[in-house]
Amino acid sequence: xxxxxxxENFDQSFLKSPSLIDExxxxxxxxxxxxxxxxxxxxxxxxxxxxxxxxxxxKPGIINLELSNQESKGINVREFDYFIKNKAQYxxxxxxxxxEGVVYLNISYSNEAKVIEIKEIQSQPLIINIISExxxxxxxxxxxxxxxxxxxxxxxxxxxxxxxxxxxxxxxxQKNSKIKLFRVNKSSAxxxxxxxxxxxxxxxxxxxxxxxxxxxxxxxxxNSFQGxxxxxxxxxxxxxxxNCHDDFLVHNLHKSSNCESNVGIRSILNKxxxxxxxxxxxxxxxxxxxxxxxxxxxxxxHENATMNAKPEMKIFNDDVVCKHGTTIGTLDKEQIFYLQxxxxxxxxxxxxxxxxxxxxxxxxxxxxxxxxxxxxx
Amino acid sequence: MNNFLKIQNLSVKVENxxxxxxxxxxxxxxxxxxxxxxxxSGKSTLSNVLAGKSGYTIIEGSVDFCGEDLISxxxxxxxxxxxxxxxxxxxxxxxVTNINFIKTALDxxxxxxxxxxxxxxxxxxxxxxxxxxxxxxxxxxKRQLNVGFSGGEKKRNEAxxxxxxxxxxxxxxxxxxxxxxxxxxxxxxxxxxTRSNDNSLLVITHYQxxxxxxxPDIVHIFIDGSIVESGxxxxxxEIENNGFERFANA
Numbered sequence: 005x006x007x008x009x010x011x012e013n014f015d016q017s018f019l020k021s022p023s024l025i026d027e028x029x030x031x032x033x034x035x036x037x038x039x040x041x042x043x044x045x046x047x048x049x050x051x052x053x054x055x056x057x058x059x060x061x062x063k064p065g066i067i068n069l070e071l072s073n074q075e076s077k078g079i080n081v082r083e084f085d086y087f088i089k090n091k092a093q094y095x096x097x098x099x100x101x102x103x104e105g106v107v108y109l110n111i112s113y114s115n116e117a118k119v120i121e122i123k124e125i126q127s128q129p130l131i132i133n134i135i136s137e138x139x140x141x142x143x144x145x146x147x148x149x150x151x152x153x154x155x156x157x158x159x160x161x162x163x164x165x166x167x168x169x170x171x172x173x174x175x176x177x178q179k180n181s182k183i184k185l186f187r188v189n190k191s192s193a194x195x196x197x198x199x200x201x202x203x204x205x206x207x208x209x210x211x212x213x214x215x216x217x218x219x220x221x222x223x224x225x226x227n228s229f230q231g232x233x234x235x236x237x238x239x240x241x242x243x244x245x246x247n248c249h250d251d252f253l254v255h256n257l258h259k260s261s262n263c264e265s266n267v268g269i270r271s272i273l274n275k276x277x278x279x280x281x282x283x284x285x286x287x288x289x290x291x292x293x294x295x296x297x298x299x300x301x302x303x304x305x306h307e308n309a310t311m312n313a314k315p316e317m318k319i320f321n322d323d324v325v326c327k328h329g330t331t332i333g334t335l336d337k338e339q340i341f342y343l344q345x346x347x348x349x350x351x352x353x354x355x356x357x358x359x360x361x362x363x364x365x366x367x368x369x370x371x372x373x374x375x376x377x378x379x380x381x
Numbered sequence: 382m383n384n385f386l387k388i389q390n391l392s393v394k395v396e397n398x399x400x401x402x403x404x405x406x407x408x409x410x411x412x413x414x415x416x417x418x419x420x421x422s423g424k425s426t427l428s429n430v431l432a433g434k435s436g437y438t439i440i441e442g443s444v445d446f447c448g449e450d451l452i453s454x455x456x457x458x459x460x461x462x463x464x465x466x467x468x469x470x471x472x473x474x475x476x477v478t479n480i481n482f483i484k485t486a487l488d489x490x491x492x493x494x495x496x497x498x499x500x501x502x503x504x505x506x507x508x509x510x511x512x513x514x515x516x517x518x519x520x521x522x523k524r525q526l527n528v529g530f531s532g533g534e535k536k537r538n539e540a541x542x543x544x545x546x547x548x549x550x551x552x553x554x555x556x557x558x559x560x561x562x563x564x565x566x567x568x569x570x571x572x573x574x575t576r577s578n579d580n581s582l583l584v585i586t587h588y589q590x591x592x593x594x595x596x597p598d599i600v601h602i603f604i605d606g607s608i609v610e611s612g613x614x615x616x617x618x619e620i621e622n623n624g625f626e627r628f629a630n631a
Contacts, residue, residue: 337435342472344456345432345465346482346542347489353457356485360476360525 023088027095028112035108050280050312051222051251053106056194057141057168065142065167069118072131078124078154084117087145097172097200100226106196110143110172117145122156129157129186129371136165136193146173150181157184159371165193174200177207179231185211188375192218199224205231205260212365213240214372215250224253229263239365240269243377247276258287258294268299270361273309280312283328289320298328303335303361355379384445385410385550385581386431391442393430393606399440400426402606408550411578415592416585417617418603419625424585425469426606428554431583432466433459446550460486461493463549463580467539467556474526479538480508482526483545490546511544514571516564532559540568544575551575552583557591569594589621602628 040054041047074081087094094111101107120130136142142165150156162169169191177183181204189195195217201209215221221244227236236256244250256265271279285296302311315328335357343353362380366372373381386408393401400423408414418424430437431444433456444451451459474482488498499507512522515537527535536559543551553572557565573595576582584595592600592614600616601608602625609628610616 336472338472339474341432341434341456342468342474343482345434345460345468346486346546347457347460347493348485349457349489350455352485352489356477356482357474360474363476 024091024094027091031095031098031108031111032113035105035112038103038105038108040105040109047224047253047282048222049314050278050282051220051249053194053196053222056220060168060194061140063140064113064115065140065169066137067116067142067144067169068133068135068137069116069144069146070133070135071118071120072133073128074120074130076126076128076130078122078126079130080121080123082119082121084115084145086119086147087117093147097174097198100200100228101198104198106170106198107172110145110170110198113141114143114145114172116143117147119147119149121149121151122154123151125154126156129159131159131161134160134162134169134171136167136169136191139167141167142169142193144169144171146171147176148174148183149176150178150183152178153180154178155182157186160185160187162187162189162191162195165191165195168194169196171195171197172200173197174202175209176202177204177209177234179204180206182208183210185209186371187211187213187215188372189213189215189217189221189223190375191221194219195221197223199226201225201227201236203227203229203231203234203236203263205233207231207234209235210237211239212370212372213238214366214375215240215242215252216244216375216377217248217250218245220249220251222251222253225255227254227256227265229256229258229260229265232260233262234260235263236265238265238267241362241365241372242269242271242273242279243380244273244277244279246274249278249280251280253282253284255284255286256296258285258291258296261292261294263291264295266297266299268297268365269301270365271300271302271311272358272361273302273304273306273311275306276308277306278310278312280314282314282316284316284318285326286318287320287324287326291321292323294324294326296324296326300328300330300332301361302332303358304333305335384408385412385447386451386583387443387445389443389445391430391444392440393426394438394440395426395436400437400606401430404442404607406601406608408581408583410581411576412599413576413582413584413595413597415597415600415617416583416603416608417587417600417620417625419629422603423606424603425554427603428466428469428552428583428585431459431552432456432464457489460548461490465543465546465548465551467536467543467551467553469554469556469558471527471530471535471539473528473530475528477526478522479524479526480522483508483522483542486542487545507545508541511541514544514567514574515541516567517541533561533564536560536568537564540571543572547575548580550581550583552585554585555587556584557586557588565590566594589617592617604628
């Protein structure tokens, strides 16, 4: 694909931000060297993004980042010009991921951004709708900065779209802050999101992700524990459309002591659907009292459904409690029989079991519940 | 005709192994039958076959319930016609709330009988009443079905479902196992209180102690998939004293 990339096709981006042209050119040069992700790259072993995007015309797509209540007290929202004035911030993701093609692609051509600073505790959730219209490449950039002692809730909603969306999201949690994130992915575009979090001391981040892509999707998360006593909890429910691939990668990088990371996925896969789950816990040498858990459960409802699970742990010291578990299979016949023996027909029994798998992550009270298909609510 | 359950010349195999062997059993309305037998004699297979679990092949014979062929029915149809199996090892169902499940089960039964779903207020009153009898705390009703329950808690929960669903024929598959002394008395006495002239019990157990609280009309000794002897409660006492050796060697 890269041979077809012509900078002039994206002139619009450069015209909007001429002061970043050197940074963009450098990022593009690195992108050319590294290439678009494909299955030869270990972290992308289940998704050939290079191939998936080949047929999509390399021209700017239209993307909107709509915010529900950006006028609320204590919230500052900036546009792309924030990065023109803060070049170091613009290039920051490269420090975390220096060999990641999708990051260089975003930095080369990003043309739509929201930088959200949350300075006061919010009583209402902030809702962000990410809407792509028309074909081409859409390269949105989102940065959420939660100030010290602040608690907030944000809903990220991706619906519809076409072409290719390659989003770069950063969440910066300053000391003693807390954020609850709810994410819905029902994108019909080829979708890639790189999600970077920076956790200062005594911070807490939870993300519940409902992923029902109607095309091929990649969601890669890098949680960087930079301060002590921090906690992250990432849960995903994956129900890709038939013949679609939902690819997750979650890296929890324990760089400080007394931090805890939990990551889990529940996947329900039908005809031709594929879910991939790569989870890495990386505990550095000079840390202590780290805790980590990885948990994967997938139900295959069709003989042509596939689940790939690749849990990994890199532990460089002894003061660690880590565990992981993976279960992949069909619905449990003993459970079905138990429910039937109480009078439920087989279809109702199966439905209840599937609901049960989802309800562990998305309760009736969750804001994600209304996005679930009726059969699972 | 007050035959509830009539098993005639029933033989069952699992894979290629015959487990039930030419079994005959009549249970009439209002009767309590007990089946006692050593491990591996086929007692749980019999309860699973009656409840309709898959994986068993009926080689020959018939099972009628209230005059209707039971074998041709799905497990849920059997349940809705009034058969209840209290499981030896109730399975855990994550993500499904205990109380919601019991209501769903009761409404399925009611729907089968042409009734509307029970009103939430009436249901809560019913469940609360039965739970109190069984000593089940309210918070356990809100927990996920059997998830993290102790063996005794699971058995109490089975007894609760039995009381709420009020079946015509309850099959108790080693309901006494896993219960401590106090829980055993509560569960046994509660089940005993459900006895009436309109329902029947089939009690599968190893021990006489359950049969001292749920007094059977007939005790059957079950060896190698067949009933080798039937008699009154004194038969259970003999087993308690002498074991199954006499019957196994017969």
